[in-house]
Amino acid sequence: xxxxxxxxLKTTPKTILDDYKKLMNLAxxxxxxxxxxxxxxxxxxxxxxxxxxxxxxxWQLDAVLxxxxxxxxxxxxPVENQTVVTHPWKGAYLxxxxxxxxxxxxxxxxxxxxxxxxxxxxxxxxxMYDIFEEIQIPEIFKKxxxxxxxxxxxxxxxxxxxxxxxxxxxxxxxxxHHAHKKIHEILVDLLAIQKEIHKGIFTAMDxxxxxxxxxxxxxxxxxxxxxxxxxxxxxxxxxSSKIMGFxxxxxxxxxxxxxxxLGIGDIDQIDITGISKNDFKKLNFRFHVKKSPIIQWDxxxxxxxxxxxxxxxxxxxxxxxxxxxxxxxxxxxxIWYNAIGKKHIDKFKKTEWGHLFEKYRYGRYPKYKEVKxxxxx
Numbered sequence: 089x090x091x092x093x094x095x096x097l098k099t100t101p102k103t104i105l106d107d108y109k110k111l112m113n114l115a116x117x118x119x120x121x122x123x124x125x126x127x128x129x130x131x132x133x134x135x136x137x138x139x140x141x142x143x144x145x146x147w148q149l150d151a152v153l154x155x156x157x158x159x160x161x162x163x164x165x166p167v168e169n170q171t172v173v174t175h176p177w178k179g180a181y182l183x184x185x186x187x188x189x190x191x192x193x194x195x196x197x198x199x200x201x202x203x204x205x206x207x208x209x210x211x212x213x214x215x216m217y218d219i220f221e222e223i224q225i226p227e228i229f230k231k232x233x234x235x236x237x238x239x240x241x242x243x244x245x246x247x248x249x250x251x252x253x254x255x256x257x258x259x260x261x262x263x264x265h266h267a268h269k270k271i272h273e274i275l276v277d278l279l280a281i282q283k284e285i286h287k288g289i290f291t292a293m294d295x296x297x298x299x300x301x302x303x304x305x306x307x308x309x310x311x312x313x314x315x316x317x318x319x320x321x322x323x324x325x326x327x328s329s330k331i332m333g334f335x336x337x338x339x340x341x342x343x344x345x346x347x348x349x350l351g352i353g354d355i356d357q358i359d360i361t362g363i364s365k366n367d368f369k370k371l372n373f374r375f376h377v378k379k380s381p382i383i384q385w386d387x388x389x390x391x392x393x394x395x396x397x398x399x400x401x402x403x404x405x406x407x408x409x410x411x412x413x414x415x416x417x418x419x420x421x422x423i424w425y426n427a428i429g430k431k432h433i434d435k436f437k438k439t440e441w442g443h444l445f446e447k448y449r450y451g452r453y454p455k456y457k458e459v460k461x462x463x464x465x
Contacts, residue, residue: 092320092352093359094327096368099296099315101147101444108151108315109158112292114362115317118159120233121288127156127233129166130258136179137421139429140309140436141299144237146184146448148294152235153192164192165228169199169257172265172413172464173420176200177456187451199258201457203227211280214344215273219266225259229285234258236291236321240314240328241299241307242375244383245271247339248332249304250325251291252279262464266404269390272340279321279350291324292317295331297441302378306424309436310373322351323358330355332375380424382416409464 095114099107121127129152132144149166156164166189168176176198180186189196204224209216216223236251243249245268252275256264259278267274282289295314299307314331318324322345326336336342336353346353360368379387393400402408436442 090352091357091359092318092323093361094316094318094320094323095362096314096316096327096360097362098313100313101440104147104296104315104444105151105154108148108292109155111315111317111362112152112155115290115319117290117317117319120290120319121161121235122233123161125231125233125287126163126165126228127161127235128229129153129164130234130236130254131166131168131180131185132236132238132254132257133168133174133176133179133183134304135420136174136182137425138182138184138433139305139425140433140441140445141239141241141297141307142305143179143183144185144239145294145297145445146188147296147444148237148239148292149185150188150191150448152237152292153188153194157192164194165197166194167197167199167226167258170262171257172262173416177454181450181453184445184448184450186454187449190451199226200262204261207281207285209277209281210284211277213277213280215267215270216277219270219274220260223281224261225281225285229258231285231287233288233290234282234286236289236293238291238293239297239299240293240295240312240316240332242301242303242332242377244302244304244377244379245387246275246341247377248325248329248334250293250328251321252276252325252341252345255279255282255321265464268386269394272344275341276345276348276350279345280348282321283350288319289321290317290319291321293324293328295328297436298332298373298375300332300373300375302380302383305420306380306429309432310375311439311441312373314371320351320358322346322353326353326355327358327360331371331373333372334375380419382419386412413464
């Protein structure tokens with residue numbers, strides 16, 4: 089029976105950098121990522137504003153870069169993309185990534201400003217060609233390594249989100265919101281594409297501060313004190329889903345990827361290292377997924393109008409869609425963040441992880457060329 093190995097460690101703010109190094113070596117990351125290839129660090133930005141558990145925390149990026157540098161990896165490129173509601177430079181600044189990168193002497197690369205090329209996968213696609221006329225990928229991703237830096241959190245579209253969903257942010261331009269119609273199939277397609285284009289794929293997932301509820305943004309932060317790593321993208325998403333309290337084989341994107349042989353989603357076929365089997369069995373955060381009003385309306389309108397082509401096109405493929413973007417920014421950035429989010433942030437700041445976040449510096453606000461104004465339709 090085929091198995092995969094996932095490393096899990098309990099950690100603390102005082103030991104986090106050393107623990108990540110131990111974690112990555114337990115997961116044998118050097119066997120997966122050849123030093124002769126460029127190593128892309130795909131950061132996770134779910135909100136340009138800082139909110140605990142939402143995006144890659146600075147210590148996760150810091151630890152992974154430190155480990156790579158210590159182990160003599162040289163060609164390292166941290167990247168992140170743009171969405172209709174996030175800005176890569178603003179997010180990199182407010183989440184304190186830029187100073188971390190500067191400390192490690194690597195440069196941040198928004199994917200809006202790189203060359204994208206048409207790609208024709210060898211694998212059969214489940215949904216990509218149903219949603220998009222052609223498949224485009226960043227040219228720099230071809231024949232590179234990639235390390236994903238997701239967090240442990242819930243998601244209103246996919247129940248849980250992790251490394252497979254993190255690739256969604258790197259391999260499709262700004263109009264990827266159209267994929268919400270068939271999001272589980274799209275995530276499986278993207279994993280098949282990753283396996284074709286990358287030299288090695290690895291994930292270091294942060295569960296120090298996790299997100300419970302209406303993810304990927306409006307969640308309740310939960311101190312998990314846990315980090316995970318592995319080279320099987322399906323397995324690490326399955327393990328993180330189990331830790332959150334879900335049955336991974338009942339989550340469509342995990343089960344479909346498992347059934348198509350893209351990785352292992354069955355917990356019984358995954359070898360755990362770093363903690364004992366008994367301790368792993370006890371890990372259950374008992375999370376419950378919810379949907380924010382924005383996700384509820386997005387799903388409702390896409391579903392109700394999908395058979396009425398002219399109306400669906402008007403709502404999602406024309407300037408009318410800008411009203412939805414405005415509504416999302418108003419709800420998330422102005423209303424929820426100020427009325428509810430800041431209360432959770434104030435509570436988080438009193439924790440040890442909050443103290444660690446405060447120790448990281450913002451650095452100077454970046455001077456940058458305005459990012460490419462991609463068509464969101």
